[in-house]
Amino acid sequence: MMETDMEKYILEHSSPEDEILSELNRKTYTSVLNPHMISGHIQGKLLEMLVSMIKPALVLEIGTYTGYSAISMARTLPAGAMLHTIEINDELEDMCREYIAKAGMENKIVLHMGDALKLMKKLNILFDLIFIDGDKRQYPEYYSLAFNMLNKKGYILVDNVLWGGKVTDPKQTDPMTLGIRRFNRMVKEDQRIEKIIIPLRDGLMLIRKT
Template sequence: MKMDKNLQKYIIDHSSPEDPVLEELYRETHIRFVNPNMLTGYIQGKFLEFLSKMITPETIIEIGTFTGYSAICLARGLKPGGKLYTIEINDELHEFSKSYFRKAGVESKIIQFTGRAQDIIPGLDQNFDLAYIDGDKREYTEYYNIIIRKMKPKGYIIADNVLWGDKVLDSNTRDPQTRGIIEFNEMIKEQRDIEKVILPVRDGIMVIRKI
């Protein structure tokens, strides 16, 4: 969501600072990669870290590693011995994100997969306390339907970009990414076995709790 720059600065000035490793990752992602805005930002990353630390999950599943910013934030809330399983479709990002997991001191907590989440998740033996969805927007509903079966009771699912630059307000859109988000939001709205709330953080974050 668009935010007044002065208000954004105020929020940053009154929040815990971004640590040097994440700051370096943010800069290098913007220098080296196309579509750097896919990266989780500082305030959103801090929000994810806070949620993870409050939930203290034993297991986390993430769809959409990109360069690893969100995985680092989420991994910091794991219980001792806990693991984060992160999936990225682009194999060219594997070693880059791994290098930052090492720098951040969370490499031993993170297990990386390359491929489609729909193919990988059903083969995992683990059930999850926390899930983070930030992959292909056209496939959000598919991701959810696979993940919800793997969630522990009272587990949390976090979905990013659910406001999609306010484009979700255009119900007549033919853009496939926007349609994917709209269909996901409407599907979640009708679910009765979960609690859910949309927060206007960055591009919209939905927090879902399995009852």
């Protein structure tokens, strides 16, 4: 993984990466397809800090991948709090469970395997924080469901909302870009929330239910 001078500078001036997360990052890059999908150190630290500030009792993550972001958030959850995370790729289940256990987070993280849209409809839980990082084509549907699963004054975080700059290029009409554009437009027009896009990595949308 190549790092720019700016990324190196940011890393040098940020808290160091946890040893287990560093190992998980390396293993993801050496043994999993599309390793760039991992949250990584800087985004992981931001998620950890946001959870520390918000102090949610219940967190939902859509898109576990190899577990980096789930572990990052769970590490700083208040006592008694829980994180539910959903992953559709069953080939990643063993790796997720291995590192959740290595990080000592088995009592804080509940891993659900399957289609997020179907599982979200079955979860009869209200969450304080929901992190969306699943199938980009389904972002609008995730958001519609997530909003109704959110406690009053709850937060939604959404990854990849800038999508490598494709969202601003009208020539880009692939299904994932269209899904993200449609989601971004939904959020822009939603008067029930406050929102801001943070230009970190591929764009992180922070939404607060008012």
